Amino acid sequence: MTVENKAKSPFSAIKVVECGEGISAAFGTKMLADLGAEVIKVEPPAGDLARRRGPFPEDQADPEKSGIFIYLNTNKRGVVADLTRPEGRELLAKLLADADILIHNVPPPDRAASGLDSAALTAAYPKLIVTSISMFGDTGPYANWNGYELTAVNAGGWAYLSPGASPYPEQPPLKCFGSQGDFQGGVHAAMVTMAAYFNRLKTGKGQAIDVSEQECIAAMLEMNLMHWTYAHRETSRLGSRLLGPWFIGDCADGKIFALAVEEEQWKRLVELMGNPEWASEDLFKDRISRGQNQDALKALMGEWLSQWKVQDLYRAAQKARVPFAPVNTMADLYASDHLAERDFFVPIEQPGVGSVRLPGMPSKYARTQWSIRRPAPHLGEHSEEVFCGEYGVARDRLSELHKAGVA
Amino acid sequence: MTDLPLAGIRVLDFTWAWAGPFCTMQLAHLGAEVIRVETTARPACVTRLIPPFADDAPGPNRAGYFNQYNQGKKAITLNLTKPEAIEIALALAKHADIVTDNYAAGVMDKLGLGYDKLRTVKPDIIMISMSGYGQTGPYKGFVGYGPPASAACGMFFGTGYEGGDPGEIGVSYPDPNAGIFGAFAIMAALTHRALTGEGQYIDQSQLETALVLMPEGLLQYDIAKHEPERHGNHDPVMAPHDCYKAAGDDEKWVSIAVGTEDEWRSLCGAIGQPQLADDSRFKTQALRKQNEAALDKIITEWTTARDRWESTRILQAAGVAAFPSMGNKDLAEDAHLAERGYLVQLEHPEVGKRIHAGIPWTMSGTPVSVRKPAPIRGADTEEVLKSLLGFTSDRVEQLRKSEVLI
Numbered sequence: 001m002t003v004e005n006k007a008k009s010p011f012s013a014i015k016v017v018e019c020g021e022g023i024s025a026a027f028g029t030k031m032l033a034d035l036g037a038e039v040i041k042v043e044p045p046a047g048d049l050a051r052r053r054g055p056f057p058e059d060q061a062d063p064e065k066s067g068i069f070i071y072l073n074t075n076k077r078g079v080v081a082d083l084t085r086p087e088g089r090e091l092l093a094k095l096l097a098d099a100d101i102l103i104h105n106v107p108p109p110d111r112a113a114s115g116l117d118s119a120a121l122t123a124a125y126p127k128l129i130v131t132s133i134s135m136f137g138d139t140g141p142y143a144n145w146n147g148y149e150l151t152a153v154n155a156g157g158w159a160y161l162s163p164g165a166s167p168y169p170e171q172p173p174l175k176c177f178g179s180q181g182d183f184q185g186g187v188h189a190a191m192v193t194m195a196a197y198f199n200r201l202k203t204g205k206g207q208a209i210d211v212s213e214q215e216c217i218a219a220m221l222e223m224n225l226m227h228w229t230y231a232h233r234e235t236s237r238l239g240s241r242l243l244g245p246w247f248i249g250d251c252a253d254g255k256i257f258a259l260a261v262e263e264e265q266w267k268r269l270v271e272l273m274g275n276p277e278w279a280s281e282d283l284f285k286d287r288i289s290r291g292q293n294q295d296a297l298k299a300l301m302g303e304w305l306s307q308w309k310v311q312d313l314y315r316a317a318q319k320a321r322v323p324f325a326p327v328n329t330m331a332d333l334y335a336s337d338h339l340a341e342r343d344f345f346v347p348i349e350q351p352g353v354g355s356v357r358l359p360g361m362p363s364k365y366a367r368t369q370w371s372i373r374r375p376a377p378h379l380g381e382h383s384e385e386v387f388c389g390e391y392g393v394a395r396d397r398l399s400e401l402h403k404a405g406v407a
Numbered sequence: 408m409t410d411l412p413l414a415g416i417r418v419l420d421f422t423w424a425w426a427g428p429f430c431t432m433q434l435a436h437l438g439a440e441v442i443r444v445e446t447t448a449r450p451a452c453v454t455r456l457i458p459p460f461a462d463d464a465p466g467p468n469r470a471g472y473f474n475q476y477n478q479g480k481k482a483i484t485l486n487l488t489k490p491e492a493i494e495i496a497l498a499l500a501k502h503a504d505i506v507t508d509n510y511a512a513g514v515m516d517k518l519g520l521g522y523d524k525l526r527t528v529k530p531d532i533i534m535i536s537m538s539g540y541g542q543t544g545p546y547k548g549f550v551g552y553g554p555p556a557s558a559a560c561g562m563f564f565g566t567g568y569e570g571g572d573p574g575e576i577g578v579s580y581p582d583p584n585a586g587i588f589g590a591f592a593i594m595a596a597l598t599h600r601a602l603t604g605e606g607q608y609i610d611q612s613q614l615e616t617a618l619v620l621m622p623e624g625l626l627q628y629d630i631a632k633h634e635p636e637r638h639g640n641h642d643p644v645m646a647p648h649d650c651y652k653a654a655g656d657d658e659k660w661v662s663i664a665v666g667t668e669d670e671w672r673s674l675c676g677a678i679g680q681p682q683l684a685d686d687s688r689f690k691t692q693a694l695r696k697q698n699e700a701a702l703d704k705i706i707t708e709w710t711t712a713r714d715r716w717e718s719t720r721i722l723q724a725a726g727v728a729a730f731p732s733m734g735n736k737d738l739a740e741d742a743h744l745a746e747r748g749y750l751v752q753l754e755h756p757e758v759g760k761r762i763h764a765g766i767p768w769t770m771s772g773t774p775v776s777v778r779k780p781a782p783i784r785g786a787d788t789e790e791v792l793k794s795l796l797g798f799t800s801d802r803v804e805q806l807r808k809s810e811v812l813i
Contacts, residue, residue, distance in 0.1 A: 010598075010599055010602040010603050011595075011598070011599075031591060035595055052644075053643070053644060054623075054627070054631070054643065055623060055626050055627035055630060055631045056630070056631060057630045057631060058631065058632075059631050065630075067622065067623070067626030067627065067629070067630050067631070068622055068623055068626065070626075071622040071626060072622075118771070122771065122772075136743065137747055137769075138769075139746070139747055140743040140744075140746045140747045141742060141743045141746065142723075142743045145723045145728075145730075146670070146723065146726055146727060146728040147664075147728045147730065148645070148648075148664040148666055148728050149664075150640060150642070150648060150649075150650075150662050150664040150728070151662060151664060151728045151729075151730045154650065154660075154662035154730050154731065154732040154733060155662075155730040155731075155733055156733070157733040157734065157735065157737070157738050158577060158578060158580075159577075159640075159650060159662070159732050160660075160732045160733055160734050161577035161578055162566075162574075162575070162576050162577030162578070163566065163567070163574040163575045163576060163577055164575045164576070164577040164578075165575075168568070169657060171568050171639075172639070172640060172649065172650035172651070172652070172660050172732070173640075173650050173660055173662075173732040174566065174567075174568065174574065174576075174577070174639065174640065174650075175566075175639075175640045175650075176562060176566050176576040176577070176580065177561075177562050177564075177565030177566040177576075177621075177623075177624060177635065178562075178565065178620060178621060178622075178623050178624065179620075179623065180580065180620060183620045184584075184587070187584075187587050187588060187591060188587060188767060188768060189768075190591055191433065191587060191590050191591040191594055192437075192768045192770065194591060194594035194595055194598060195412040195413065195437050195594050196412065196770060196772075196773070197598060198412055198413075198594060198597055198598045198601060199412035199772075199773055201598070201601050201602075205772055206772070207770055207771045207772025207773065208770075208771040208772075209768055209769070209770050209771070210768060210769045210771075211767065211768045212747070212749075212767055212768070214744075215744070215747075215749050215764075215766075215767030215768075216767040218733075218738055218744070218749075218764055218767070219583070219764045219767050220429075220578065220580065220583040220584070220587075221578050221735075222425065222472070222578050222579055222582075222583075223457070223458075223459060223471055223472050223475070224578070224735045224738075225471075225475070225735050225738055225739060225762065225763070225764055226459050226471025226472065226474070226475055226761075226763070227459050227471070227735055228735040228736045228738075228739050229471070229739055229761045229762040229763070230459040230460065230461045230462070230469075230471040230758070230761060231458070231459035231460070231461070231462065231463050231471070233459065234734055234735060234736050235734065235735050236658060236734065237577060246554070248558070248563065248572070248573060248575070255563075255572075255573060256558075257554065257555050257557075257558035257559075257563065259552065259554060259555055261552060265550075318546070318548075318549045318550060321550055322550070323549075323550040323551065323552050323555050324555065325551075325555030325556065325558040325559040326558065326559060327558045327563045327564055327573050328558065328559055328560070328561050328564060329561065329564050329628075329634055330561055330564075330621075330624050330625050330627070330628035330629075330634055330635065331628060331634065332561075333560075333561055333618065333625065334625070334628065334629065337545055338540065338544040338545050338546040339544075339614075339615075339618075341543065341544040341545060342541055342543055342544045342612070342615070344615055344618065353630065356626065356629060356630060357625075357629050358622070358626075359618050359619045359621065359622055359625055360615075360619075361615070362588045362592075362611070362615055362616045362619045363535075363588055363589070363591075363592035363609050363610075363611040363616070364541070364609065364610040364611065364612075365592065365595070365596065365599075365607060365609050366607040366608045366609070366610075367596075367599060367603075367605050367606075367607035368595055368596065368599045368607065
């Protein structure tokens with residue numbers, strides 16, 4: 001665990017409440033927690049969904065050992081309250097009374113019953129910033145529709161483009177690895193929430209923020225939309241590459257992504273390949289031709305690639321300022337000398353699990369402290385500490401609520 | 408405009424390509440004055456030169472790529488190969504709150520515009536450098552783009568059809584991802600400055616901003632001790648979970664994902680086969696996952712018999728997560744996105760009104776909007792130099808002639 005600097009983080013005065021299931025809201029509050037904000041995570045009695053989705057040690061499901069839950073929820077204190085019951089909503093109200101920020105991803109049709117209607121909350125707590133993340137946003141014809149990660153990347157238009165230049169028309173649009181739609185909901189929410197907090201320092205006023213995962217993904221698709229609105233061309237996962245070389249090739253011990261974007265990069269690559277005769281053929285005269293004739297190019301480059309080890313070729317190409325990159329495995333990443341020198345992975349001790357190496361800091365600040373200060377909470381670990389110790393709930397009352405399944 | 412979150416905040420923007428401009432566009436949406444620095448002296452501003460162009464007629468102000476990701480900004484031309492241009496850049500930095508770049512590591516220092524130099528003219532300046540691999544470490548000088556970053560961060564390794572090779576992911580995702588993380592870092596640094604008075608430098612690596620979105624793969628290796636496998640659109644837990652072929656031509660697909668028992672029962676009813684809910688092959692989530700192939704076949708028979716929107720409406724009415732796999736035309740014509748104000752059409756002097764992607768969030772107290780279309784190249788050079796530095800028209804003209812302002 002990183003050692004906490006002696007100076008107090010200027011963000012430690014920010015109180016954040018999270019009502020998150022899964023990834024999006026939890027990642028948004030993680031970004032604030034890692035800078036020092038005090039985050040209280042409110043889970044339903046059955047626990048956050050993320051506890052039930054691994055990865056797990058030895059692949060044995062255990063709600064206290066989920067890797068994704070641990071990653072998302074270090075630095076947070078965890079309490080339990082069933083927001084579908086009035087007693088649970090009373091507990092939430094106590095937390096919100098002195099909170100600065102609430103981030104949640106309860107779907108719009110379920111909000112009123114959970115006491116999370118944005119307009120009602122901003123009326124009751126005028127200084128509170130209420131950020132809701134949902135699949136389609138809070139308004140519009142699809143607002144009440146259901147959605148998961150797969151929905152986000154299809155509704156946003158990403159899957160339709162993936163894997164790109166595919167030779168398999170019978171295979172469907174392809175989802176990218178992981179939970180990118182949910183993560184983007186979280187990153188966008190954190191960014192806008194921070195902007196609203198910055199604004200509140202000037203005005204003293206809170207507000208409601210509505211983040212749509214569908215729109216976050218649709219905003220990240222490079223020239224996709226403009227191909228239609230500028231040039232009336234429909235795009236898809238099929239077709240050919242705009243430029244080349246641009247392909248995944250086979251080295252002796254693994255795969256490498258071969259790319260040259262600029263003509264100068266191609267010239268230096270040809271030199272690195274030992275100036276083969278075929279490279280001067282008309283088929284490969286510029287990057288557009290090399291994109292159109294990529295199958296031939298890939299075949300011709302294949303023998304050369306197969307003589308290299310991935311890491312050796314990566315370094316040799318980069319030394320020639322050619323932007324190759326290895327198709328890294330997870331093992332490669334944990335073994336990377338570059339990431340090690342930048343202290344990217346952060347080892348923590350998670351009770352019941354042991355040592356876990358978490359992906360670390362996304363941006364290195366010279367002054368703002370980024371740190372992992374505490375492990376992820378067990379279900380309800382801080383209910384008593386928070387509700388009784390800090391918000392005046394009598395211990396008897398809490399155990400009554402516990403028996404009734406509310407807390 | 409004065410009531411926007413970043414009203415009064417000025418950004419001197421040296422970014423190019425996609426990651427950097429995507430970052431500073433967020434700041435423009437939030438109300439900042441973003442001054443984009445470009446030059447025609449070298450082909451640095453690639454996004455003005457890449458198709459699609461409006462109606463396929465090339466021109467630096469007609470590129471969709473540039474016009475999408477530079478909405479709301481000002482544009483000045485400054486030839487940074489000239490010493491006088493560096494002086495002007497420093498003079499502008501004195502009036503800026505934030506300086507951004509996404510050059511390879513070390514380039515801003517070489518230009519004489521590194522953080523240590525900038526803080527001599529503006530002690531509380533915030534600077535962010537968004538490079539491929541970061542400013543330190545053995546790969547700091549490596550050339551980075553979004554697609555190789557997708558390979559390097561493990562996304563290619565984890566993506567692909569069932570049993571197939573590592574796949575590409577269709578878009579240069581690590582670019583806008585670095586941009587949105589950069590916007591967060593700037594908001595954090597602005598808040599830090601408001602609370603303490605301190606500015607700071609931020610070193611951001613595109614590779615690392617992508618890696619923080621790979622926990623399912625990385626931690627599987629770290630705690631379950633094995634690499635992720637490729638399963639197309641299938642999920643480790645949920646089933647059904649795929650894109651299914653729809654009626655019509657080959658390119659219509661509908662995604663369907665079922666995560667709960669309630670949703671499963673609803674789906675069975677909605678597709679007219681309520682008996683499936685009690686079928687011994689599909690009674691629990693674990694069984695559905697185990698018998699996924701048979702399940703996918705049943706669902707495909709239903710989806711191929713109808714339009715993707717009809718499937719979507721039937722299933723969503725029953726509470727099941729279904730949605731067409733949207734193409735670019737679908738997005739541009741979508742009634743929901745239009746009603747939410749997400750699709751933006753502003754009058755641009757050269758390309759007229761075109762639909763662009765707008766802002767994926769709303770704020771109730773500080774209503775943000777795309778305030779103006781992307782700038783014509785150099786449109787604001789004279790205005791910025793006059794208003795911030797007190798230059799005269801003659802001086803501007805002279806600097807144009809001496810190729811400082813090109």
